[in-house]
Amino acid sequence: MAISVKVMHRPEPETTSYLRAALSGMALTFKHMVNPAAVTQQYPEEQTDLSPRWRGTHRMEVHADGRPKCVACGLCPTVCPANCIRLVGGEDDQGNRYPVVYEIDEFRCIFCGMCQEVCPVEAIHVGRHFENAEYTRDRFIYDLDRLMEQDHPVTLLWDPSDPRGE
């Protein structure tokens, strides 16, 4: 098939006015300044509602006396598909097994939430929180103290009072 060519003619500047087009454009702009049906969300002044099942930054639950609930059983580093948890177990002065080292690399983490599912003592949780920007990369490896400091709500991935989801 032969290529068909259509020749376009630009409007001649001497004979064309752009005034109407400019005004209609500005009208749209000013309409959006006062439009009550705006869809833009004013983050960070306005926060999004996260789903109750949102899986974000980890936190470690603590006992009333400030000890971590973790017993260093080693199930979360075993189940972790991203291999982002480093755990070294030990024994504290009261003879309890506890994590001497517990680190989560939030860069490697894929936020699958399996650590929370597998935890037999409900210690490690993923939380409804996602704002964890930092100035340096090493700040993304959360150690035990940092995980215990987190206070955002935990995800409702799994309800301890209803383990089978009935």
Next chain:
Amino acid sequence: MPVTLTIDGQEVTVPKGTTILEAAKTIGQQVPHYCYHPGMSSPAMCRLCLVEVEGAPKPMPSCVTTVMDGQVVHTQSEEATASRKAVLEFYLVNHPLDCPICDMSGECSLQDYVHEEGRDSGRSREPKRVFGRDDFGGDVLFYGDRCVMCTRCVRFMSEVEQDTRLTVVDRGNRSVIDTFFEEGLDGTNWHGNIVDICPVGALVSKDFLHKARAWDLEHTPSICTSCSQGCNIDLHTRDNLVQRLKPRENLDVNGWWMCDHGRENYEWINQGTRIEAPLVRDGNGGSKAVDWKEVLGALLEQANGAGAVKAVASPLASNEDLGALKALVEALGGGETVYRSARAEEEIVLKGFPSLARRKDLSANTTGAELMGLERAGADDATGGLADVAGHDGVLVVLGDALEDQPADFGKNAALYVFLGSHESEASANASFVLPVTTFAEQEGTFTNVAGRVQRFWPGLQAPGMARPPWLILGALVAELTEADLPRTAADAFAALASAVPAFSGLTYDDIGTRGALVNEPVQLSGD
């Protein structure tokens, strides 16, 4: 007289007097059990090995019921599995289910059997009895709540070690294992085995407590290096470190057991400051790291006409390493090779398994060294004895011996001083060539034990840096000096050894396998 019976529809012929449990084992049918252990008597008190025997009025404990001609046994029938399920439910009435903090988790028979045959959930609503934790002395901690009262530990101490230190105290569900007064297990030499045979986490090792999870450990078959008995062991490693040693069954050598002396002696394998690259000394006391090709070339250049050879070898070196050293000494014109090994005052015999003992000689391969014509030097604590070697003015080769007791001027007069070792010491500072070698845990090889049994071990750790097995380094030198082939595998090195040393002739790696094979000559250790 053989007896023929039917187990799970399969005909089995076993000698008279065999138990049903052992007969079932021969066809690969494992009946769950706690109190039964092949190395000890069976009290039939765990009641977990119940099987259905046709004609018998009730389920029979298979660990003590001997086979009869024409007997028909069902290990997986409804009656058998229902009986075992009921027994397992009773075990969990008082078991704390603290698997997350239990060191046995992952290798626990209670976990396995309940998972295979037990109930999904318990029905007991009563409070569990609590004993807490008890220090049994030695390396052993006792968690009474986890105990299933199989009494394997009590029977090990009374039947195998024959030093009754443990007993069952109290009756019924209050019964608990305990020591006599405050005596504990301190001073016994084989108590580490009760941790191995405990089917649950009631007896745990203090040394291993909370150190690693069972499923994180890699197991490598190896040989214990702490004496010349040559116990078959498994290296349990994690993060390229040995975490613990466990005995590996071999009825010809160590049965199911190993001594505490050997079990606790593993930290030296993990020592951090290793030689990682071949070093060549210049005359000014400095040294530089070079690659293997360069160092071996320079070494061969200097070896020409450097004089008579004196060599010092470690009896922790494998047969292949010692054979390659012997070949090198011969290729350089011959000389004498000595070894130094520590000796204990007396043997520590395991009374219930008398062929097993912590031998007097505290090195793994003294017999191999003797068979290759090496001569013993020095005192019984592996020091001294190198007076004429230290000032030797010809070629000096040191393999594996760290020379920690030797003075700083060791080897200063030598025309060529080659030090093959894993760690630097004062006496290695004068060596013209320092070559990094692997330890037994990082290489393949064989040891010859006190009875002349050649046994293989496998590498469980990665060697640091450029370290290579001594047989490879020495074999490469021999290949350059003579017409010999370069050994490419440990099996090649062993074949070269077998053709050179009559005691090893005819043996191959395939013959040795995982169980070991005897050398051709009767073995007599010097000094015994």
